[in-house]
Amino acid sequence: MNDTSAYQPYVEASWGLMNHWYPALFSHELGDDGLVGLQIAGVPILLRRLGGNVHALRDECVHRGVKLSLQPTCLTADTVTCWYHGFTYRLADGQLSAIAVSPEDPLIGTVGLQTYPVVERNGLVYVFVGDADYGAPPPLEADLPPLVDRSHRHWSPHVLDDDAVVLGIRRRVQSNWRLGCENGFDPGHIFIHRNTTLVRVQGWNLPLGMRPVGQTAVSWLENDGDGPHGVRNEFGTDAYLPVNEHEELGLEPLGDGVPAGSRTSMWMPCCLQVENFPQRGLAQFEFYVPVDDQTHDYWELIVAHCPTDADRARFQRDYDDIWEPLGIYGFNDCDIFAREAMEPFYRHGGGFPAEVLCATDVMTVAWRQLVSRHNRGVARPGRPVAPDPVPPPSYRPAS
Numbered sequence: 001m002n003d004t005s006a007y008q009p010y011v012e013a014s015w016g017l018m019n020h021w022y023p024a025l026f027s028h029e030l031g032d033d034g035l036v037g038l039q040i041a042g043v044p045i046l047l048r049r050l051g052g053n054v055h056a057l058r059d060e061c062v063h064r065g066v067k068l069s070l071q072p073t074c075l076t077a078d079t080v081t082c083w084y085h086g087f088t089y090r091l092a093d094g095q096l097s098a099i100a101v102s103p104e105d106p107l108i109g110t111v112g113l114q115t116y117p118v119v120e121r122n123g124l125v126y127v128f129v130g131d132a133d134y135g136a137p138p139p140l141e142a143d144l145p146p147l148v149d150r151s152h153r154h155w156s157p158h159v160l161d162d163d164a165v166v167l168g169i170r171r172r173v174q175s176n177w178r179l180g181c182e183n184g185f186d187p188g189h190i191f192i193h194r195n196t197t198l199v200r201v202q203g204w205n206l207p208l209g210m211r212p213v214g215q216t217a218v219s220w221l222e223n224d225g226d227g228p229h230g231v232r233n234e235f236g237t238d239a240y241l242p243v244n245e246h247e248e249l250g251l252e253p254l255g256d257g258v259p260a261g262s263r264t265s266m267w268m269p270c271c272l273q274v275e276n277f278p279q280r281g282l283a284q285f286e287f288y289v290p291v292d293d294q295t296h297d298y299w300e301l302i303v304a305h306c307p308t309d310a311d312r313a314r315f316q317r318d319y320d321d322i323w324e325p326l327g328i329y330g331f332n333d334c335d336i337f338a339r340e341a342m343e344p345f346y347r348h349g350g351g352f353p354a355e356v357l358c359a360t361d362v363m364t365v366a367w368r369q370l371v372s373r374h375n376r377g378v379a380r381p382g383r384p385v386a387p388d389p390v391p392p393p394s395y396r397p398a399s
């Protein structure tokens with residue numbers, strides 16, 4: 001059995017991390033007067049758009065615990081009402097402001113639903129999933145990879161850039177969120193992608209794997225002076241040896257080029273950034289958002305720098321014709337297959353003491369240690385939380 005004491009909090013974080021920002025919806029999924037219920041890290045959350053602003057409240061009536069989003073009921077503009085007995089909550093602060101079936105009830109004004117901070121940027125709605133007593137949230141930027149200086153020779157766009165266009169989908173995966181992070185960031189997992197159409201048509205000499213060499217392969221990153229929040233694979237430096245072929249196993253290189261500057265970094269709570277991928281000048285961002293302890297919502301986003309309308313139209317076409325079918329569905333389907341295949345072994349944390357890691361797994365361990373030391377809280381629902389009963393279909397932004 002392995003000694004997991006160096007990352008025990010991570011082993012206990014089956015339900016995800018608390019007090020972090022998560023993407024919740026694409027903006028277009030929440031129209032004017034829209035109301036959507038979802039679950040992040042075991043926390044039921046209701047999102048309601050009012051006058052352009054998105055409000056987030058705990059989606060669990062204080063009265064008998066039902067989800068308000070099961071039958072959205074908004075009787076006034078600035079409140080949401082529970083469909084069961086009419087407990088009515090103010091969107092602004094969650095306070096119980098009326099009870100339809102008990103108008104003078106002394107309970108009114110004394111209790112309420114927890115609210116959550118919301119930020120909407122470049123077509124994504126982010127929610128800060130915090131404990132009730134956490135206090136002021138850090139800025140969204142603290143939970144995303146840092147912006148890269150545009151003069152950097154390997155600059156590629158970021159989901160928060162002013163002129164970025166972010167296109168992608170979200171789909172539900174039947175595996176724990178940690179298996180998503182560890183798969184996306186694993187320098188040894190490239191092996192599973194070697195025969196995909198995306199790799200073949202680009203003529204990439206995609207290595208079988210990237211072997212970390214020495215300690216410089218592991219870099220902990222910070223972006224706000226508040227301790228490290230991410231780890232990065234410095235591919236393309238001396239820190240990694242690409243493994244291009246394996247004679248004994250009959251594995252040969254596929255092509256003669258790799259995308260330059262395609263570093264990968266993994267950022268708390270669950271964001272993967274792949275710079276200059278699937279093509280130089282683009283970036284892929286992924287999120288592995290915990291729903292419960294056995295499923296996560298997989299966000300697959302491709303980001304382009306589009307200062308003009310013509311740039312936007314071109315990127316939309318490329319996304320529709322190339323990147324979505326070949327990258328998001330072709331290339332990334334291999335990752336989903338791997339995560340769901342790992343899930344039974346790791347269920348309830350059982351795989352952590354039983355796994356047998358090799359040299360390429362040093363980054364996985366570095367990520368586990370980082371999360372263990374620097375997370376802002378481990379989600380502990382405290383009582384059984386039913387899985388979200390209705391898995392969402394894949395969503396993609398309206399073109």
Ligand code: FES
Pocket residue numbers: 061062063064065066082083084085086087
């Ligand atoms: S359960 Fe919500 S009002 Fe009764």
Ligand SMILES: [Fe+2]
Pocket residue numbers: 183184189193332335
């Ligand atoms: Fe992958």
